[in-house]
Amino acid sequence: MYAEGSPCVAVDRVAMRYRVASTELPVQTNTRGHLWLSRRRSPRSNLVTVKALNELSLVVGRGESLGVIGRNGSGKSTLMKLVSGQIRPSSGAVYASSTPIMLGVNAALVPDLSGDQNVVLGCLAMGLSRDEIDHSFDTIVELSGLEKSIHLPMKSYSSGMSSRLRFAIAASVDPEILLVDEALNTGDAQFADRSKRRMDELREKAGCVLLVSHSVETITEMCTRAIWLDKGDLIMDGPPQKVTKAYRDFTRHLSKGNNVSASKILEESRANLVVTEVMERVPGLRKSEANGHA
Numbered sequence: 001m002y003a004e005g006s007p008c009v010a011v012d013r014v015a016m017r018y019r020v021a022s023t024e025l026p027v028q029t030n031t032r033g034h035l036w037l038s039r040r041r042s043p044r045s046n047l048v049t050v051k052a053l054n055e056l057s058l059v060v061g062r063g064e065s066l067g068v069i070g071r072n073g074s075g076k077s078t079l080m081k082l083v084s085g086q087i088r089p090s091s092g093a094v095y096a097s098s099t100p101i102m103l104g105v106n107a108a109l110v111p112d113l114s115g116d117q118n119v120v121l122g123c124l125a126m127g128l129s130r131d132e133i134d135h136s137f138d139t140i141v142e143l144s145g146l147e148k149s150i151h152l153p154m155k156s157y158s159s160g161m162s163s164r165l166r167f168a169i170a171a172s173v174d175p176e177i178l179l180v181d182e183a184l185n186t187g188d189a190q191f192a193d194r195s196k197r198r199m200d201e202l203r204e205k206a207g208c209v210l211l212v213s214h215s216v217e218t219i220t221e222m223c224t225r226a227i228w229l230d231k232g233d234l235i236m237d238g239p240p241q242k243v244t245k246a247y248r249d250f251t252r253h254l255s256k257g258n259n260v261s262a263s264k265i266l267e268e269s270r271a272n273l274v275v276t277e278v279m280e281r282v283p284g285l286r287k288s289e290a291n292g293h294a
């Protein structure tokens, strides 16, 4: 399928696997063929592979707001981390027209430094000049709502206070590619209000937005397109109303214990998925002439 407008983000056959230690005891058979659980091996030596994201391709065009929905553990945050560059894919590649900014998490801050020192550090890390930092400093501190605590070391902050500061720093630039993982927003009601206003402003200015949310209302209200992920697979990609309806029906059937009807919805949606292919640009040809793919 063609990407709308010029591409901002292209995810090209990206997969993500983690190798982690499991405490599950390996099942082995003894000489008589009986199954037994081995307690001799240290659990640390039992490394397992977690498939967080199976091979996925996706192109997000300028002007698009892409909502990402799916059950817990379906790979939504992993996709966002891959696009933001926080993690490298096990295979495949992510291309972006400029540095994607993940609201609230990607500022590398130092716990021993005070909030205001971290504002400067975080802004420098995002490429702001000293003049730009001076210009934005008061707005960042105000948005964080930390008041006098801004002068205390960050290690003394609650997790909500730290995430407010991270959000305020990240929100000080107007990124072309904006990533929002709603699950990471841990502010109180007053902050939620302030951060939502700033997020709306940023969304309006951004070239493209990728938004993870568990709220189908948020996705239908704010996005021009949605994808549904399940167990690391891309299940559906299309208009938010259509995708959220299928996802809602799926989860409704699951919660009633109708697993067969739920998997029917999932398989039907998967079968109708039009797979994106990221094509290399052919010199001398426009994309539309180069084999008819995005």
Ligand SMILES: Nc1ncnc2c1ncn2[C@@H]1O[C@H](COP(=O)(O)OP(=O)(O)OP(=O)(O)O)[C@@H](O)[C@H]1O
Pocket (backbone or CB within 6 Å): 018, 019, 020, 050, 051, 052, 053, 070, 071, 072, 073, 074, 075, 076, 077, 078, 079, 183
């Ligand atoms: N650092 C990690 N090490 C090992 N496994 C991981 C790691 N991060 C994520 N996973 C696994 O990858 C899978 C996808 O996780 P991910 O956080 O992307 O899901 P999610 O859709 O964002 O879930 P949620 O809705 O609960 O936030 C899960 O099975 C998770 O356990």
